[in-house]
Amino acid sequence: MASERYVVRVSKDYLVFCSGHFISYESDKCECLHGHNYRAAVSVEAPLDENHYVFDFIALKKIARSLTDEIDHKMMLPTGNALILVNTGERQVTVNFKDREWQFPKEDCVMLPIQNTTAELLARYLGQRILRELENRHHFHPSVLSVEVEESFGQAATYIWTR
């Protein structure tokens, strides 16, 4: 049987966030500090509403942008990583991985409640925050929501949430 579905997607220059990070891998290794010009794309699927659209593009862009703005030009630090230990002081953030230590000005950091700042988990983090915003503030309940985080050209991870 035929069926129809509608999806709206936003991906714009202002959903780019230039941020620093490093990830732990293979349980005992850690990358050197580096950064990416990430780009997020958000799409939502739902039946058409009475105005014949899935969801207001402008509102969706605003939500996505406010979240990418929070991490743009910041050092992204995961607070759920057992090996990357993040300690926030009054003005500095000290990060330890085994015998390595980094220090950052507090205002340059953003703490993320995730295990690692991989593109996959960044996409999930953004996706869950966007979903909360859509449901709580806009009373919009998409059937599918997905967030793509492109780390560099042609290299992206996608988080897909289905109701």
Ligand SMILES: [Zn+2]
């Ligand atoms: Zn990286």
